[in-house]
Amino acid sequence: MAVLAVGGCRFLQTQGMVTMVKNIFVMALDEFNREMLERLQGADEMRFHSLLDMETAVDTRYYDIPLLLDRARLQLREFPGSIDAIVGFWDFPTSTMQPILRREFGLRGPSLESVLRCEHKYWFRVNEAQFAPEQTPAYAAVDPFDERYPEHVPLDYPFWIKPVRSHSSQLGFYIGDYASFADALGEIRQDIHFLARPFNELLAYAEIPDAIKAVDGWHCIAEEIISAGRQCTLEGYILNGEVVIYGTVDSMREGIYGSSFSRYQYPSDLPEGVKADMCEMASDFIRQIEFDNSPFNIEFYYEPASGQVWMLEVNARCSKSHSLLFEMVDGTSNKQAMVDVALGRKPVFPEGGGDFSVAAKFMLREHDDAFVRRVPTDEEIAAIEADMPGCRIQIVAVEGRRLAQLLHQDSYSYETALLFIGGDSVEEVEDKSRRVKARLHFELER
Known part of the structure; x- marks a missing residue:
């Protein structure tokens, strides 16, 4: 060559x-x-x-x-x-x-406006309510600097509140009563500037309806809590108007409010009929907002008791958290779709698949701040990965710093490490994760 x-x-x-x-x-x-x-x-x-x-x-x-x-x-x-x-x-x-x-x-790529119909959380809910009101949780725009709050309540307790543009659940809070609403507003008013200012600078490049323009980056959205069920994410792409869903990933949560992700697992074991309904809903919605020529991922919630399906969020990109899981199971990552669609060609996935039947990403978390005295060394990590095929480890905590200094953390926990593990069964993946965790030597000082 x-x-x-x-x-x-x-x-x-x-x-x-x-x-x-x-x-x-x-x-x-x-x-x-x-x-x-x-x-x-x-x-x-x-x-x-x-x-x-x-x-x-x-x-x-x-x-x-x-x-x-x-x-x-x-x-x-x-x-x-x-x-x-x-x-x-x-x-x-x-x-x-x-x-x-x-x-x-x-x-090639989607228009800025179609991306914002996904990323602007209030604009997304407005579009979703028009398209599928029965799958849309109750919501309301909130100006956190409005003096009516916290005495005025936008939704019945309990509800979630978060900026209209955020990520990694930053400044997202569970609101159970007046006191928690007041505390959350205090933190949002203090810190929302680092999201609001850059988001408004990006909004200036788009043509936005007046009703949406009024809810700019300095605003939040309050949303009805959906918790009695299972969460998953559909990954797919749209190329010249044709939608393809190529995988469904289960999402498990932990924490007092279920506010933190503990594991992503692929492939999902949700009923095939439920996944088919989600695929149809996702395809229709993506076309409805005139989004084209891009990968995407859509988060859903399924309530087995009632059969209710909720559309939670649309992301105008492939999920980096899922990439290695797809590679372990299918033989190539979701980045195949990202690159091929950007070049205007239909993604080609390998026929043989990957080395494992199941793969998961585990998020190791601490729920209280601590000073990080020690993290696993590169040599220790390499030894674990060598002993355990199908294991990749990323350390998030930084030696010599407090967990609270980590960037892009949710409001209720701190990531210390990420484990990507493949196996022939869920049981094998869980066993590997336990053995890896036992060998990861952190020293945290409370």
């Missing part, structure tokens, strides 16, 4: 055939996800370039949107080769920046 460079473009020459190399720009590409991208089918005909960096686009509490967009534009304009796609798997703000950059550089 030879690489040819002609007029700023790169070509692969294999056995007399010449193929143009596709340059894929990935928002804030880290090494863990680069390795997965390079294992995709057809990856030898692609070059992956990080667009922006983790430090300024993801791992921060200060998003300078004008600066980030200008840096991305400059990087793209100065690139000497073809620009064939812009993709990403992180949440806010890069997921909202992508359609702006794609539009400016003439690349």
Whole structure:
């Protein structure tokens, strides 16, 4: 195989055939996800370039949107080769920046407005209520700075409240009474600026109905609590109007309010009829909001006793949390759909599948703050992974810092580590997780 460079473009020459190399720009590409991208089918005909960096686009509490967009534009304009796609798997703000950059550089992808119909939590509920009122929980827009609150209650207790644009359940609170509402409003008023300001800067690029425009990034949404059932996420893509759902992942929760995810498990063991109903609902909704040419994932809740299905949230991207699970079970990650759809071609998944029948991502959590005296060393992690095929470990806690200093945590817990584990059965996966946890040596000082 030879690489040819002609007029700023790169070509692969294999056995007399010449193929143009596709340059894929990935928002804030880290090494863990680069390795997965390079294992995709057809990856030898692609070059992956990080667009922006983790430090300024993801791992921060200060998003300078004008600066980030200008840096991305400059990087793209100065690139000497073809620009064939812009993709990403992180949440806010890069997921909202992508359609702006794609539009400016003439690349395939959904419109900014259709992405916002998913990401703006209030606008999403308005669309959902019009499309499927029976699957839509009660909701209300809340201005946290309105002096009527907390005396005025937007919904009957209990309810959840969270910013109209957030991620990782940041500033999301369970509201059970007046006192918890007052406490939550205090925290939201103090911290919502780090989400509200950059979100409003991105909203300025979109055409938004007046009724939605009034509920900007400084607002929250209150939502009816749905808890008596099972949560799952459908992963799929839409290409030129054709929707394909390729997997369903179960989501397990923990904590006093069920506020924190403890495990994602693939494939889901929900009844096939329930999954089929969710697929139909997801496909109809995606088309209804005129979302096209992108991967997506949609979170649902199913109540077995009543048969009720609720649509919880739509994300205009593939889920990075699920990527390794798909690779372990199906032989390639959901990033296959992300890249292929961005290039305008139907994703091709391997026929043989992966090495395992079941895979799960475990989130190891602490529910109280602590000072991190020690985390497992790289050598200890490598030894565990070598002893246990189908195991990948990521340490989240940072030695020498408090758990409360970690970025992108929910309001009720702190992640210390992530375990990706594959096995031939749920029982084997759970057994592996117990053995891994027993060998992970953390020292936390309360």
